[in-house]
Amino acid sequence: MKLTAEEVRKVAHLARLGLPDEDLEALSTELTRILDYVDKVGELDTEAIPPTAQVGDVVEAFREDEVGASIGTDAAIANAPASERPYIRVAAMQE
Numbered sequence: 001m002k003l004t005a006e007e008v009r010k011v012a013h014l015a016r017l018g019l020p021d022e023d024l025e026a027l028s029t030e031l032t033r034i035l036d037y038v039d040k041v042g043e044l045d046t047e048a049i050p051p052t053a054q055v056g057d058v059v060e061a062f063r064e065d066e067v068g069a070s071i072g073t074d075a076a077i078a079n080a081p082a083s084e085r086p087y088i089r090v091a092a093m094q095e
Contacts, residue, residue, distance in 0.1 A: 001035050003028045 005024035008031060012019045019027065073086050082089040 001032065001039070003032045003035070 005021075005028050008024050008028045009019070077083045077085065077088060080088040
C-alpha cells in the first residue's frame with residue numbers, strides 16, 4: 001500500500017505535526033515500508049494461537065493520589081503560546 005505525500009500531509013495535520021513539504025516524500029516512503037511490514041503479520045497462520053488480551057502479567061501500576069504543590073496559574077500560562085487569563089487559548093479542532 002503506497003502512501004501519497006498528500007495522505008501523509010493529511011495525517012500530519014490531524015496529528016498537529018508541522019511537516020515541511022520537502023519531508024513528505026521521504027516520510028511517505030518510510031510509512032509505506034512500515035505498513036507493508038505490518039501487512040506481513042496478517043499473512044501469518046494464527047489459527048492455533050488463542051486470542052489474548054495481553055502477553056504479560058497484569059501488575060497494578062497505580063499509586064495512591066497525593067496532594068502536592070502546583071506550579072500555579074501564572075507559571076502555567078507563561079508557557080502557553082496564547083492565553084486569555086486565566087485560560088490557555090487553543091485552536092479549534094477541524095477535520
